[in-house]
Structure formats: structure tokens, C-alpha cells
Amino acid sequence: MTQAQLNPQSFKIQLKGRRAILSFAGIILATIIMVRKAYKPVETGDDTTTATAPASEVEAPSCFSDGLPLPQVMVFDLDYTLWPFWVDTHVTGPLKPTKDGLVVKDRYNDSYGFYPDVAAILVAIKEKNLTLCAASRTQAPELAREMLSYLHVPTSPSSSSSPKALSVFDELEIYPGDKKTHFSRIHKRTNIPYEEMLFFDDESRNKNVETLGVVMKLVRDGVSRKEVDAGVKLWRERNHRMKKED
Structure with a gap:
């Protein structure tokens, strides 16, 4: 049973x-x-292998030649603003420079570079004698600085001595934390009012810097000449600087 x-x-x-x-x-x-x-998983595909074009081959943002006021300080985030990747996620050190400096290779031989319009934008800013800064909250600050030390800012296709990106920036604030801390340090070292600062960043949460008086332009697909023109226009409107000044 x-x-x-x-x-x-x-x-x-x-x-x-x-x-x-x-x-x-x-x-x-x-x-x-x-x-x-x-x-x-994070993939390092073609979207991270962009390279900036030489400044002479890209038309500079029109705001630099229209005769209207410009902010004294222009600040850029790094990840998905100046370059199309997260340096602390996509990139694996050690890094290897390339001959022309347009891209950098990582441990797995993947290539990383700036967005196409970056050289023209940075060169135009320096030609106007504006203060150029970077403000990033990356978890890999040393890797970000190394990336900037290997990437070049080409002025022309035939140029054999393009400056390294690291040398182009006047102030570098690259470390985890609130972007307000980054800007307070920029303000302290330059002694330039917050109202004279324009910030480009891809994250909405960083708009908290506007409580200091900074104007932030949100960019979603990397900085470009059109984004710079739009950002400067926003800064002029916020600060009532839409007319030529003597």
C-alpha cells in the first residue's frame, strides 16, 4: 500500500x-x-571614438565675432560634454598617446577623443582672452587629467605643434563632489564674479550652481558651436547684456 x-x-x-x-x-x-x-554592460563602441577637427576647419561660434558682451569665464564639464564617454566607466588605464594626439588609446586599444567642434571652441575662447575652466565630478580624476595631457587641440591640419588640452585650461576642478564646490574654488582663485561665468554640462542636477549666480547651459549631445552660441545667448539674456558695450 x-x-x-x-x-x-x-x-x-x-x-x-x-x-x-x-x-x-x-x-x-x-x-x-x-x-x-x-x-x-558598458560597451566602448564607435560612439566613443570621435575626434575633434582642427580649429581652422570648423567655423567658430558666431558669438565670438558679433561684437556683443561675452562672459569672462567659460567652464566645461568633461564627460558627455567635451568627450562622448564616462572616463571613470568606459576607459581603462593605462592610457597610450597617439602621434597626432586626436585620440588616446586605453588598455584594450579602444580610442577616445573630443567631440568634433571642441578644438574650434577652445581656440576661439583663448583668442578672446577669456578664462577657460573644466569642472568635473568624475570618480577617476587622475585618469581624466591624463586624458587631457594626451589629447591635443589642433589648430590646423598641417600643425605639428598643437597644444595639449591640459595646457589650454586656466583652471581644472576635477574631483567627486558638488559642482558648487568646483565653482567656489574657481571664483576664489580668479576673483571673477559668478555672474561672469557660463557653464556647459549634460546633467540637470548641476543646475544648482545657478544659485551662486552662474548661468548653466544644459547640453545633451556634447558641446558644439551651436550649443556655445545658445549658451552665450542665454547668459546675455539672464544678465541683460544684449547690447554692444563701449
């Missing part, structure tokens, strides 16, 4: 328990599959 025949009630309870366990296990397995399908 089987166990089910001897004690049918007990057998039914055991069977229900097993079914419940199997059902619960099925739910867990389905959840794991869903999570694994949803998770996509």
Missing part, C-alpha cells in the same frame, strides 16, 4: 508544498532572466 493510500491528507499537503516551492523557484528564475536581459 502506498503512502498516499495510507495517509491521503498528508500526501495532499506535501504535494501542495512541493508545488508551491516549484512555483516560487519559477518566479525567481524568471526574475533572474528578466534582470539579465535588462542589464547591458
Whole structure:
């Protein structure tokens, strides 16, 4: 005689328990599959291999030649503002420079460079004798600085002595933390009012710097000459500087 025949009630309870366990296990397995399908590891594809064009080949933002006031300080975030990647996520050191300095290679030989209009923008800022700064909250500040030390800012296709990006910036604030801290240090060292600062960044949360008096232009697809023109226009409107000044 089987166990089910001897004690049918007990057998039914055991069977229900097993079914419940199997059902619960099925739910867990389905959840794991869903999570694994949803998770996509960081890939270093073609979207990180852009390189800036020489400044002479890209038209500079029109705001630098329209005769209207300009902010004394122009500040740029790094990740997804000057270059199309997170330096603390996509890039793996050690880094290797390339001959022309347009891109940098990482440990896995992946290439990283600036957005196409960056050289023209940075060169135009320096030609106007404005203060150029970088403000980044990256978790890999040393890697970011190394990247800037290897990437060049080409002025022309034939130029053999393009400056390294690190030397172009007047102030570098690259470390984790609130961007307001970055700007307070820029203000302290330059003694330039916050109202004379224009900031380009891809994260909305960093708009908190505007409580200091800084104007921030949100960029979503990297900085470009059009974004710079739009940012300067925003700064002029906020500060009522839409007319030529003597």
C-alpha cells in the first residue's frame, strides 16, 4: 500500500508544498532572466571614438565675432560634454598617446577623443582672452587629467605643434563632489564674479550652481558651436547684456 493510500491528507499537503516551492523557484528564475536581459554592460563602441577637427576647419561660434558682451569665464564639464564617454566607466588605464594626439588609446586599444567642434571652441575662447575652466565630478580624476595631457587641440591640419588640452585650461576642478564646490574654488582663485561665468554640462542636477549666480547651459549631445552660441545667448539674456558695450 502506498503512502498516499495510507495517509491521503498528508500526501495532499506535501504535494501542495512541493508545488508551491516549484512555483516560487519559477518566479525567481524568471526574475533572474528578466534582470539579465535588462542589464547591458558598458560597451566602448564607435560612439566613443570621435575626434575633434582642427580649429581652422570648423567655423567658430558666431558669438565670438558679433561684437556683443561675452562672459569672462567659460567652464566645461568633461564627460558627455567635451568627450562622448564616462572616463571613470568606459576607459581603462593605462592610457597610450597617439602621434597626432586626436585620440588616446586605453588598455584594450579602444580610442577616445573630443567631440568634433571642441578644438574650434577652445581656440576661439583663448583668442578672446577669456578664462577657460573644466569642472568635473568624475570618480577617476587622475585618469581624466591624463586624458587631457594626451589629447591635443589642433589648430590646423598641417600643425605639428598643437597644444595639449591640459595646457589650454586656466583652471581644472576635477574631483567627486558638488559642482558648487568646483565653482567656489574657481571664483576664489580668479576673483571673477559668478555672474561672469557660463557653464556647459549634460546633467540637470548641476543646475544648482545657478544659485551662486552662474548661468548653466544644459547640453545633451556634447558641446558644439551651436550649443556655445545658445549658451552665450542665454547668459546675455539672464544678465541683460544684449547690447554692444563701449
